[in-house]
Amino acid sequence: MHINVRNSDEKINLDHLLIEQVELAIHSGIHTGGKADLAAYPSDFEELRALLEYAQRQNLPITVLGGGTNSLISDKGIEGLTIITSHLTRRHVQGQMFCVRSGLLLDRAIDLAIEDGLGGLELLGGLPGTVGGAIAGNSGAHGIHIADLLYYVDYMTLDGKLHRKQIHREDFSYRNTPFSNRNDIIIYEAGFRLFPITQTNEARKRKDEVKAKRKQNGQYDNPSIGCIFKNPQGLHAGQLIDECGLKGYTIGGAKVSQRHANFIINTHKRATSGDVKELIEYVRHQVFEKHQVMLEEEIHYVGRW
Ligand SMILES: Cc1cc2nc3c(=O)[nH]c(=O)nc-3n(C[C@H](O)[C@H](O)[C@H](O)COP(=O)(O)OP(=O)(O)OC[C@H]3O[C@@H](n4cnc5c(N)ncnc54)[C@H](O)[C@@H]3O)c2cc1C
Structure with missing residues (x-):
């Protein structure tokens, strides 16, 4: 197994690794969400291990974020230590x-x-x-x-x-x-x-x-986190949503995409994660009313919901 191992006398400087109050909207595909209480970008095995040991000692919960392209980060931010993997790239x-x-x-x-x-x-x-x-x-x-x-x-x-x-x-x-x-x-x-x-x-x-x-087909035109709902067995979530006439339906800055009914986009970068969540609940309710199908999220809720 190839892992980066530093000289045993080389101490990891946690002060350099840990950053307080990190804005997370740039780490979410839909550009919404609050701050991480504490975040770090480890770049190797030793740094990751030192961070986890620190979190254990301090009793901090851990959250992992990759590209944030399937995650809805709470407007109230993320408690504990958020590990952002973007420097683990070898x-x-x-x-x-x-x-x-x-x-x-x-x-x-x-x-x-x-x-x-x-x-x-x-x-x-x-x-x-x-x-x-x-x-x-x-x-x-x-x-x-x-x-x-x-x-x-x-x-x-x-x-x-x-x-x-x-x-x-x-x-x-x-x-x-x-x-x-x-x-x-x-x-x-x-x-x-x-x-x-x-x-x-x-x-x-x-x-x-x-x-x-x-x-x-316009997938990259607006900030989004991809398909919101999983496809129910034998059905297409997007089609069910479309059949409810919800394309373009908007709450705050969050809008059901005109092109893909299963995408919610952040229009003019004005949406909050709260808007997106509210729209998700509205869509789920409408689809249930019309089709008696309860849609289940594909996306991950991250932080203080
Ligand atoms: C325009 C667009 C198109 C998309 N098209 C598709 C598609 O065709 N098919 C598809 O499947 N998805 C699609 N997606 C969704 C998304 O791109 C994928 O789910 C992607 O793989 C998520 O990767 P991420 O690094 O952004 O995950 P994140 O959103 O950062 O994380 C997702 C979940 O994985 C966990 N996680 C991330 N990294 C780690 C790690 N190192 N260790 C442990 N847990 C981890 C997080 O904690 C979170 O729970 C699309 C999204 C967008 C915005």
């Missing part, structure tokens, strides 16, 4: 295994894998967020899910110990994984078993095409 290759730290953007990881002559993840091109966030939610697109090529996950528990989980595909289902909605583990690194590619241009083209499709 990768290496062992044969056909592409090993990557959890904070690397998935889209970037796919590019680097292709650079390293490995393919298989291209259909997830353009999917916002980090490798860790995608694993926690078993993100997917175009018929593949991140778990399909996942071989192992290294995660840290709150006592600072690193564990390796060998991945069995059957442990993962639609937006549900052994790592979902856990506040007692942090995904540190993942290994993907990929395929050797000789035609890197072809792989790059495949990836660019799916990303361009997302761009064309």
Whole structure:
């Protein structure tokens, strides 16, 4: 297992790592939310471990944020210590295994894998967020899910110990994984078993095409956190919402997207997380009234709700 280990006499300076009152709207795809009481951006294993040990000593709850592209952060902020993974970005290759730290953007990881002559993840091109966030939610697109090529996950528990989980595909289902909605583990690194590619241009083209499709259909035009609701068995949440005539429906600065009824967007950056939550409840109620289907959130609520 490759981990960064510093010289044992090198002390981690927690004063340099811990930051008080960090604005979180920039860490949310929908650009809403309050402040973290305390946040840190660890860049290696030792820093992460030192932070978790500190949180244990101080009795602080831990929250993990990747790209925040599937998270609604409370306007009242996040209590305890928020660990933002964006500096955990290293990768290496062992044969056909592409090993990557959890904070690397998935889209970037796919590019680097292709650079390293490995393919298989291209259909997830353009999917916002980090490798860790995608694993926690078993993100997917175009018929593949991140778990399909996942071989192992290294995660840290709150006592600072690193564990390796060998991945069995059957442990993962639609937006549900052994790592979902856990506040007692942090995904540190993942290994993907990929395929050797000789035609890197072809792989790059495949990836660019799916990303361009997302761009064309306006997914990146407004701040959002992707699909709000899971698709109920055999149904499409977006279609159910559309059939209620809710496209364009607005509460405060939060609006049901005109293009994707299952997306809520932040119009003119005026929305609060409270607006978004209120709109979610309204949509759920309307869909239940019309279709007798109770929609369940795909997004994660983070902080003091
Ligand atoms: C425009 C747009 C399009 C999207 N399209 C898709 C799509 O096609 N398919 C799809 O599945 N999703 C889609 N999404 C949703 C989102 O991009 C994915 O769910 C993404 O994988 C989330 O990654 P993240 O790093 O932003 O996660 P975050 O929002 O930061 O976190 C999500 C959850 O994972 C946890 N988490 C994050 N990192 C770690 C870690 N290292 N260890 C432990 N827990 C962690 C968080 O605590 C939180 O509970 C879309 C979103 C947007 C904005």
